[in-house]
Amino acid sequence: MPIQADCKIVGKEKLTTGIYKFSIKSKEIAELAKPGNFLEIKVSDSLETFLRRPISIYNIDRENEVVEFIFQVKGKGTEILAERKIGEDLNILGPLGNGTFSVKHYKKVAIIGGGIGIYPLYELAKTLKENSEVNTYLGFRNKDLVTLEEEFEEVSDKLVMTTDDGSYREKGFAIEFLKEDCKAEKPEMIFACGPLPMLKAVQSFGIENEIPTELSLEERMGCGIGACVGCAVLTKNKDGEEKYKYVCQHGPVFNAKEVII
Amino acid sequence: MHHGTFGYGRNHKDFVDLNQLGAIITKGTSLKPKQGNKPPRIAETSSGMMNCIGLENPGLEYFGAVDLPFLRQYDTKIIVNCFGGAEGTIENYVEICRQLNNMDVDGVEINLSCPNVKAGCLAYGTTYEGVKEITAACRKVLTSKPLIVKLTPNVTDITLPAKGAEDAGADAISLINTLTAMKIDIEKRRPILSINTGGLSGPAIKPIAVRMVYQAAHSAKIPVMGLGGIMTGEDVIEFMMAGATCVSVGSANLVDPKASVRIIEEVEDFMKSHGIDDINTIIDSVQMN
Numbered sequence: 301m302p303i304q305a306d307c308k309i310v311g312k313e314k315l316t317t318g319i320y321k322f323s324i325k326s327k328e329i330a331e332l333a334k335p336g337n338f339l340e341i342k343v344s345d346s347l348e349t350f351l352r353r354p355i356s357i358y359n360i361d362r363e364n365e366v367v368e369f370i371f372q373v374k375g376k377g378t379e380i381l382a383e384r385k386i387g388e389d390l391n392i393l394g395p396l397g398n399g400t401f402s403v404k405h406y407k408k409v410a411i412i413g414g415g416i417g418i419y420p421l422y423e424l425a426k427t428l429k430e431n432s433e434v435n436t437y438l439g440f441r442n443k444d445l446v447t448l449e450e451e452f453e454e455v456s457d458k459l460v461m462t463t464d465d466g467s468y469r470e471k472g473f474a475i476e477f478l479k480e481d482c483k484a485e486k487p488e489m490i491f492a493c494g495p496l497p498m499l500k501a502v503q504s505f506g507i508e509n510e511i512p513t514e515l516s517l518e519e520r521m522g523c524g525i526g527a528c529v530g531c532a533v534l535t536k537n538k539d540g541e542e543k544y545k546y547v548c549q550h551g552p553v554f555n556a557k558e559v560i561i
Numbered sequence: 562m563h564h565g566t567f568g569y570g571r572n573h574k575d576f577v578d579l580n581q582l583g584a585i586i587t588k589g590t591s592l593k594p595k596q597g598n599k600p601p602r603i604a605e606t607s608s609g610m611m612n613c614i615g616l617e618n619p620g621l622e623y624f625g626a627v628d629l630p631f632l633r634q635y636d637t638k639i640i641v642n643c644f645g646g647a648e649g650t651i652e653n654y655v656e657i658c659r660q661l662n663n664m665d666v667d668g669v670e671i672n673l674s675c676p677n678v679k680a681g682c683l684a685y686g687t688t689y690e691g692v693k694e695i696t697a698a699c700r701k702v703l704t705s706k707p708l709i710v711k712l713t714p715n716v717t718d719i720t721l722p723a724k725g726a727e728d729a730g731a732d733a734i735s736l737i738n739t740l741t742a743m744k745i746d747i748e749k750r751r752p753i754l755s756i757n758t759g760g761l762s763g764p765a766i767k768p769i770a771v772r773m774v775y776q777a778a779h780s781a782k783i784p785v786m787g788l789g790g791i792m793t794g795e796d797v798i799e800f801m802m803a804g805a806t807c808v809s810v811g812s813a814n815l816v817d818p819k820a821s822v823r824i825i826e827e828v829e830d831f832m833k834s835h836g837i838d839d840i841n842t843i844i845d846s847v848q849m850n
Contacts, residue, residue: 301575304818342816347608350763351816377605393818520603520753522610523815527572529588529617530603544596544617549572 302396302525303328306389310366315447318373319416320382321358322390327365329394333357335424336400336516336553339369340393340524341381349377354521354548356420356493357395367394370419370447396524399551401491401514406432410487410511411456412474412502414439414494418448420516421493425455433457435481439474439498443467475501486511496561503556513556519547534560566814567821569628570635576818581825584638586809587624589672591646592657594620599755604744609763609790610812611742613754616644616672621657625664633665640668642711651685651698659702669706671699673722674713674738686713692725700730707732709786712777714766715741719773720780727781735786735809736777737770763812764790771803778804778845792820794827801840802847 303326311323329339340352359368373382384390401424409432413421418438425434436456440446440463453459460477461469470477475498478490486509492502493516506513522528526549535545535558542560545551567573570585579585597617604611619627624641632639641661645653654671661669673686673695685691696710710726712719714737726734739760744753752758770789778785787805791797792813800808813820828840837843 304576347764349605350608350610350812351603351605520601522603522612523566523572523818525572525575525818527568527818528566528603528612528815529568529597529614530600530612532597532600532602532617534599 302332302394304391304393305329307367307392309384309386309388309390311368312384312386315370317444318382319370319445319447320373321368321370322381322384323361323366323368324390324392325366326392326394329367329392330360330362330365333360333367333395333423334400335403335427336420337395337397338420338524338552339367340396340521341369342391343377343381343384346380349380351377351522352393352524353377353381354396354518354524356516356552358419358422359426360423370416372416393524396548397552398549399553401516401553402489403427404431406488408433408435408485408487409489409491410435410437410478410481412437412439412478412490412492412494412498414474414498415441415445417492417494417498417516418452419493421491422448422451422455424491425452429455429457435478435487436460437474437478438462439464439494440468441465473501474498475505478502479505482509482511488512489514490556492516492556499561503559503561506556514553515556515559515561516553517547517551517559517561521548524548536560566811569624570632571628573814573818573821577822579632579635579637581822582637583807584640584667585632586640586642586670587628587632588618589616589642589644590618590621590624590657591616591644592621592653592660593646594618594623595647601753601755602759604753604759606742606744606761606763606765609761609765610815611744611754611759611761612739613756613759615756621660629665638667639665640670640709641666642670642672644672649685651695654695655698655702658699658708662703662705666706668709668732669699669703670709670711670735671695672711672738674711674715686722687716689721689725692722693729696726696729696731709733709735711738712736713738714769714773714789719776723777723781723785727783731783733784733786733806734777734781735788737766737773737789740766740769762790764792764796766790767796767799771799774800774805775803775847791824794824794829794831797824797828798831798843801843802845804845804847806844 522530597615742761767790787800
């Protein structure tokens with residue numbers, strides 16, 4: 301059961317231009333959160349931004365009762381959030397999302413992320429690493445946007461980093477490297493979060509090669525708790541019937557076979 | 562009282578004690594399940610938001626089987642907001658009212674005002690004759706429950722539909738629904754919402770709602786439920802001074818799931834600090850300049 305609480309900001313770090321990591325103190329959220337969950341954050345008390353901002357959880361530190369999230373400044377809301385200081389309280393709803401990544405013992409998994417979509421994959425990789433071989437593929441537009449290399453290095457057996465323009469590490473799209481590795485041995489599961497073109501490519505690759513695949517989606521959100529039914533995503537069931545589900549309530553993580561994106 | 566943004570109460574039960582609410586007005590419900598619009602369905606604005614959900618709902622049968630028993634566990638009144646399905650015909654309005662008349666609900670609110678469905682209900686909601694015709698037809702079959710008519714603000718003169726509802730025998734009117742609005746993504750040169758326009762709600766529309774509640778309350782004699790951007794207890798007081806007998810909280814529930822109970826406490830605080838013993842003395846107490 302999620303909670304609504306004022307959580308103290310206990311850490312703040314600028315990772316690169318426009319990208320911030322915040323650490324907040326919450327015993328309840330740290331205890332309840334699972335890889336794939338997100339938070340609905342009220343960035344300020346002002347009405348300048350009316351809605352909360354849904355931001356996925358990057359890291360759960362249960363020992364210290366701390367939860368971390370990373371975001372990119374993209375508009376008014378995240379601009380205000382980036383100005384918030386250590387010691388201040390943020391009103392947070394969380395952890396949210398009933399559809400989280402399927403965590404269990406795997407022989408080998410592939411985790412693929414792109415851009416700001418890599419953040420929720422860290423907690424997943426960290427959790428899976430305890431019992432599975434984790435191969436991680438992260439794609440960025442260019443060198444300036446590359447973050448968290450060391451962190452992902454620690455939680456991956458193999459880490460491939462790519463940039464679209466080749467300005468850092470491998471040149472090309474992360475999925476090409478995933479495809480290449482799959483030729484030798486298929487992973488038991490693929491987990492993905494990133495821009496829509498990447499998710500679509502991962503979805504078709506997973507389905508074509510019969511590798512169970514989970515995608516973490518995003519959509520403009522109202523409440524985050526399934527009440528307003530704003531964050532709709534079209535899904536189809538086994539009989540091919542199409543129906544809207546909600547990213548906040550049924551997701552944000554969906555089976556790749558289920559969603560029409 | 563609470564509105565559409567509360568779904569069928571289930572999503573908010575983790576955050577608020579539903580027993581503390583005077584009533585829950587359900588999400589708009591139609592006879593048959595209705596799929597909503599394509600995403601994006603939500604856009605934020607200054608002091609508010611727009612939506613084009615499209616009245617997505619699981620249908621009356623599902624509501625009766627699943628949501629109603631859930632809601633009945635709580636000590637609160639259940640008012641079902643209903644509409645005439647995707648077609649929005651009078652026959653559909655009448656049929657859902659006929660069925661609700663025999664269900665274990667405390668009241669029915671007919672929605673003549675959703676801006677996000679293509680055909681139907683909006684056309685009835687904007688004129689005296691249209692509101693009167695559909696209200697009268699619903700009234701005829703809704704013999705054992707109170708009938709509330711929810712009005713659209715997208716009209717030139719709100720007193721006309723308000724009178725139409727009253728003359729057709731409605732027990733109360735509620736207003737305002739959302740205002741038709743548009744937001745453009747200037748990088749893409751396209752509206753953000755999938756169907757281009759949507760309904761604006763939140764504090765941005767409150768002054769319009771207060772004005773319309775005042776006008777409606779001073780033309781129709783039946784009780785007025787005021788809503789539109791209520792975020793605080795002070796907002797409630799303002800609506801009641803304008804002539805609302807009761808109020809409903811909508812968008813605030815999306816931002817603060819505990820809003821409803823907090824607002825009730827704030828109203829009580831206002832009454833205490835102003836020496837008001839009976840909330841009814843506030844109703845229609847505004848002195849015009």
